[in-house]
Amino acid sequence: MTESLDSARLACWRAYIESSQRLLTRLEEDLRATSELSFADYHVLVLLSEVPGQRLRMGELANRLIFSPSRLTYQVSAMERRGLVARQSCPGDRRGSEAVLTAAGLLALREAAPHHLASVRTHLMDDLDDAEVACLTRVFERLGRRLGAPTTTASDLSNR
Template identity: 80%
Template structure:
C-alpha cells in the first residue's frame, strides 16, 4: 500500500491541481476570446517565433510542447489548415520534417500576445510578490528538469 501524503502535503497537492486547472482554463478562455487561438496554438507559435529561422523539427517541437508525436501531428495539421504554420521537409535530413512559422502565424502571434500577457498578469503574476515568483521559478525549474526525459518510466524505488 502506498503511504499517505499527509494532511499538509495533500492540501498543497489539491490546491495546486485545482488552481492550476482553473488558471489554465481562464488563460485559454481569454486567449480564445481575444484571438481565436488555443493555448496549444499560441505555444506552438511562440516556440517557432523564437527558433532560428522560425522553424523546428517536429520531434523537437513535440518535446518542447510535451506532446506525443501523434498529438503534434494533429496540432500542426490544424494550424496548417488555418495558414498559421507550414510543414516542410527538413533541409539537412530528407526523412524528417519541420514546422515553419508563416507570415499569417507571426501576425496572429503579434496580435494575440498583448492580450495573452495581460491575462497572465491579471490572473497570476500581479497577485504575486517577488519572493513568491522566485519560489515558483525555483520549484518548477527543478521539477521540470527532474521530469524531463522521464515520461513513461516507472519511478525508482528507494
C-alpha cells in the first residue's frame, strides 16, 4: 500500500488543487465575459500568434496544448467554424495539416489580451511578491520538465 502524505504535504496538495481549479474557473469566466473566447480558444490563438508564419502542425499544437489529437481536432474545428483559425495542408507533407491563425483570430486575440492579462494580474500575479514568483516558476518549470518526459512503464523497466 502507498504511504499517505504527511499533514503538511496533504495541506499543500489540497490547497493547490482547490486554488488552481478556482483560478482556472475564474480566468475562464472573466475571459468569456469580455470576449467570445474560451480559455482553450485563447491558448490556441496565443500559441499560433507566437510562431513564425502563425501556423503549427496539428500534432505539435496538440503537444503544446497538452491535448489529445481528437480533442485538438474538435477544438480547431469549432474555431474554424468561427473564422478564428484555418486548417491547411502542410506545404512539404500533404498528409499532414496545420492550424493557421486567421486575421479574425489575431484580432480576437488582440481584443481579448488586455482583459485577460488584467484578470491574470488581479487573480494571481498581483498577490505574489518577487520571491514567490521565482519560487513558483522554479517549481512548475521543474514539474513541467519531469511530467513532459517520456513515462517509464513496468515493461520498460523489465527490458533494461
